[in-house]
Amino acid sequence: xxxxxxxxxxxxxxxRVMMTLCVTAALSALAILTSILIELLxxxxxxxxxxxxxxxxxxxxxxxxxxNAILGTVMMSxxxxxxxxxxxxxxxxxxxxxxRTSRTAELVRFLNDTLLSAPSITIGLYVYAIVVLPTGHFSxxxxxxxxxxxxxPVIVRTTEDMLSLFPDHIREAAIALxxxxxxxxxxxxxxxxxxxxxxxxxxxxxxxxGETAPLLFTxxxxxxxxxxxxxxxxxxPVSIFQFxxxxxxxxxxxxxxxxxxxxxxVLLLNVAARVMAARGDR
Amino acid sequence: xxxxxxSVVATETERPLDSAGNRVPSGLGLEKPFRWLTGSxxxxxxxALGGMLxxxxxxxxxxxxxxxxxxxxxxxxNPVTDSFGAAAPIAGTLITSVIAMAVGVPMAFGIAIFLNExxxxxxxxxxxxxxxxxxxxxxxxxxxWGLFVVAPLFADHVYPVLIAWLGPIPGLGLLFQGPxxxxxxxxxGLILAIMVLPFIASVSRQVLSTVPPMLREAAYGLGATKxxxxxxxxxxxxxxxxxxxxxxxxxxxxxxxxxxxFVIGNSHRIVASLLQxxxxxxxxxxxxxxxxxxxxxxxxxxxxxxILTCLTFVVLIAARLMLAQADRSMAR
Numbered sequence: 001x002x003x004x005x006x007x008x009x010x011x012x013x014x015x016r017v018m019m020t021l022c023v024t025a026a027l028s029a030l031a032i033l034t035s036i037l038i039e040l041l042x043x044x045x046x047x048x049x050x051x052x053x054x055x056x057x058x059x060x061x062x063x064x065x066x067x068n069a070i071l072g073t074v075m076m077s078x079x080x081x082x083x084x085x086x087x088x089x090x091x092x093x094x095x096x097x098x099x100r101t102s103r104t105a106e107l108v109r110f111l112n113d114t115l116l117s118a119p120s121i122t123i124g125l126y127v128y129a130i131v132v133l134p135t136g137h138f139s140x141x142x143x144x145x146x147x148x149x150x151x152x153p154v155i156v157r158t159t160e161d162m163l164s165l166f167p168d169h170i171r172e173a174a175i176a177l178x179x180x181x182x183x184x185x186x187x188x189x190x191x192x193x194x195x196x197x198x199x200x201x202x203x204x205x206x207x208x209x210g211e212t213a214p215l216l217f218t219x220x221x222x223x224x225x226x227x228x229x230x231x232x233x234x235x236x237p238v239s240i241f242q243f244x245x246x247x248x249x250x251x252x253x254x255x256x257x258x259x260x261x262x263x264x265x266v267l268l269l270n271v272a273a274r275v276m277a278a279r280g281d282r
Numbered sequence: 283x284x285x286x287x288x289s290v291v292a293t294e295t296e297r298p299l300d301s302a303g304n305r306v307p308s309g310l311g312l313e314k315p316f317r318w319l320t321g322s323x324x325x326x327x328x329x330a331l332g333g334m335l336x337x338x339x340x341x342x343x344x345x346x347x348x349x350x351x352x353x354x355x356x357x358x359x360n361p362v363t364d365s366f367g368a369a370a371p372i373a374g375t376l377i378t379s380v381i382a383m384a385v386g387v388p389m390a391f392g393i394a395i396f397l398n399e400x401x402x403x404x405x406x407x408x409x410x411x412x413x414x415x416x417x418x419x420x421x422x423x424x425x426x427w428g429l430f431v432v433a434p435l436f437a438d439h440v441y442p443v444l445i446a447w448l449g450p451i452p453g454l455g456l457l458f459q460g461p462x463x464x465x466x467x468x469x470x471g472l473i474l475a476i477m478v479l480p481f482i483a484s485v486s487r488q489v490l491s492t493v494p495p496m497l498r499e500a501a502y503g504l505g506a507t508k509x510x511x512x513x514x515x516x517x518x519x520x521x522x523x524x525x526x527x528x529x530x531x532x533x534x535x536x537x538x539x540x541x542x543x544f545v546i547g548n549s550h551r552i553v554a555s556l557l558q559x560x561x562x563x564x565x566x567x568x569x570x571x572x573x574x575x576x577x578x579x580x581x582x583x584x585x586x587x588x589i590l591t592c593l594t595f596v597v598l599i600a601a602r603l604m605l606a607q608a609d610r611s612m613a614r
Contacts, residue, residue: 015507019400025392026401026409029483032476033416036427043430090323098317108324111331114598117530118334118591119537121564125571125587126334129341149330156327178307182316210420213539213564217571237422241540244426255426263423270418274411 044260047253052261056225057239063250066258068225069239075227076140076219076235077209080147085201088152092159092197097185100164109160116153123149124214132218140229143219150211151204158200162193199273206269210262212237236262335591342585344577353585359550361574366582368589370550374467374562375590378542379535381471381556382478386535387528389475390482395512397483398490410487417480425544428473429465433545437464441557459555463547468556470546474538478531485527489520489608523608529601537594539564563590 051065058064091108099105127146132138166189174184190197212235220232221242236258243255300306345353349366356367393413397406441462448458493516501515517524547559548569561569563586574580 011507011510015509018509018512019396022392022396022400025389026396026413029389029393029413029416029476029479030409033412033419035431036419036423039427039431040423087323087326090320091327094317094320094324098320104324108328110599110602111328113602114595115327115331117533117537117594117598118331119539119564119594121537121539121567122334122338122587122591122594125341125567125584126337128571129337129584130333152327152330180307180309180313182312183307183309185316206418210422212420212422213568216568220572237420237540240422240426241543244429244544252430259423259426262420266418266420267415270415 040256040260040263043253043256047257048260049257052254052257057223057234058251058254059223061248064254066236066239066254066261068222069234069236069258070261072140072219072222072226072234073209073236075229076144076147076215076233077205079141079144079229080151080208081201081205083144083148084151084155084204087148088155088200088204089159089197091152091156092163093185093190095156095160096163097181097189112153112156115149116157119213120150120211121213121216124217127214128217138218138220138232140219140226140231140233143215143233143235144229146214146218147208147211150214151208154204154207155197155200158203159193159197162196162200163189165196166192195276195279199277202269202273202276206266206273209269210237210266212241216241335588338584338588338591342581342588345581345585348578349582353582354589357550357552361570361576361579364576364578366579368563368582368586370552371561371563371566371586372589373552374546374560375536375564375593377467377556377560378471378474378546378562379532381468382474382535383528383532384475385472386475386478386531387482390479390527390531391486391517391524393479393483394486394490395516397487398516399508399512410484413480413483415480416476417484421477421538421540424473424477424541428469428541428545432473433464433469435464436469437462441468444557456554457556460553460558462557463559465545465547465559466555466557467546467560470542470560470562471556473541473545474535477538477541478535481534482527482531485530485605486520486524489523489527490516492523493519520608522604522611526601526603526605526608529597529604533594533598533601536597537564537590539568543568563587 049065051063052067053065053070054067055063055065056068057066091112095105095109123146127142127149131142131145135142170188170192171184174188175181179187215235215238219235219238221238222232222234224234226233240255240258240262243251243258246252345366349356353366353368354372355369356365357369357373358365358367359370360366397410401409441464444458445460445462449455497515497519498511501511506514542562543565546561546565548561548565549559550561550566553560567583567587567590571580571583574583
């Protein structure tokens with residue numbers, strides 16, 4: 001029996017075309033990433049100056065920097081992580097150590113995964129309704145709470161994933177030596193998974209420090225330096241949004257400077273988290 | 283007993299003993315509080331999400347009562363006369379997401395197949411990380427990139443060509459009409475495609491890598507080409523997981539706010555042309571919420587948020603169910 005060479009050639013050609021398309025898809029994704037990075041560097045570096053870090057945001061037509069916005073982002077993200085890290089780590093611990101396969105655990109896991117990909121703008125709406133409306137004004141606290149609600153699911157997921165990779169026989173060994181379960185968790189499980197858990201927290205910081213949508217109607221914005229979290233607070237992403245959409249040239253330049261700062265910090269945090277996770281594997 | 287054992291006993295004599303003479307572990311009293319602490323953290327997560335739906339529903343009640351079902355089908359959005367209909371933003375959200383999926387899904391599958399089948403081993407790690415970094419870029423950066431780089435490029439080079447070539451075609455041409463602004467549904471959809479790409483690609487890559495190597499080798503042994511192996515062995519075997527990844531991406535596309543807000547143009551009209559400004563639910567919220575005055579206006583915006591939340595939750599829940607099923611069928 002002989003095979004018609006035309007069919008073989010046709011199949012080979014189809015395969016080659018499809019594989020070329022796959023390579024093209026990967027190359028275009030890389031090209032897009034490169035284009036974004038180049039654009040950020042080309043427009044952002046030129047706009048960076050000391051004034052960006054030392055002066056507050058300008059009034060229309062004036063000169064200024066982003067110092068108050070940077071401070072606002074650092075403060076709100078910091079407070080958000082102080083809320084989110086304990087709640088996230090404890091929930092992850094409950095899932096991985098206490099109630100692995102129970103119905104309730106399945107429910108918590110499911111809701112957490114849903115919250116993980118919930119649109120961040122609706123979280124802003126939610127916090128507006130439960131914090132801004134009752135207190136009567138926009139505030140840095142409201143901003144921090146909405147960021148915390150975004151960070152918690154990230155931390156829960158990584159904590160649970162890390163703890164469930166930790167082998168049970170070591171847990172059993174600790175308990176056989178007479179350790180109470182809680183002490184086994186704190187001294188054995190958490191210690192063994194510390195790097196993984198910190199990686200999750202770093203990823204959560206990276207995620208919330210670039211978030212804009214949930215801050216629009218919780219922290220709002222503020223043209224001045226604001227140390228009191230109970231008033232409207234500026235943040236880097238919201239300032240970028242405001243300045244990029246404005247018609248003024250120097251405002252747009254400030255937006256690019258801010259964009260460069262945000263992306264650089266977010267990407268650095270991601271790389272740091274990856275390096276840490278890779279070391280933890282060893 | 284040797285000297286070492288004796289010294290241990292000597293230093294531990296303070297500890298209480300139980301009836302059998304064994305040492306009672308210290309810290310037993312904290313057992314319940316610690317368990318309770320972790321459990322209440324978990325309860326908080328449940329309450330946070332459950333509370334979200336309830337709160338959004340309560341806040342949108344005034345609009346629900348006033349407009350009822352017509353909110354979904356009317357495209358009148360007029361803050362001056364306090365009459366609101368959400369058809370335009372809902373249509374915008376769906377249209378941009380469809381464009382995003384139509385472009386993003388094939389590309390993401392292509393990338394996953396590339397990384398699993400073609401790419402040299404040494405490059406798989408770095409390229410995989412680079413594509414995952416695309417997911418880490420904050421959405422506002424995509425928005426700025428879209429507004430300052432993509433939109434001018436499209437206005438000058440892409441939209442005029444589309445209008446000239448596809449515009450005259452009867453039927454299909456309706457999608458490509460009007461002046462080439464460079465911003466609109468198509469640009470927003472394409473930016474969304476780029477944003478969901480890394481999510482779908484990384485799930486697909488994981489799912490494809492769980493296909494047993496024997497299946498792949500058997501197909502190659504029968505003389506199948508690379509494409510045939512991917513198309514007739516890998517994809518069918520991993521279809522549930524792949525679909526789960528796609529739904530996850532769709533959930534992201536529906537709710538994405540900042541990137542869309544920059545390039546959608548914010549116009550509350552429904553037009554057939556993909557090249558004209560429109561709006562989405564999330565862009566409407568971002569643009570109008572802080573400036574909204576009057577209870578019914580605010581309530582209508584919250585109802586928009588509620589619709590978006592329900593829409594994404596249905597999609598995300600479907601995604602999770604499919605991924606869980608895929609996990610189970612892999613484990614078998």
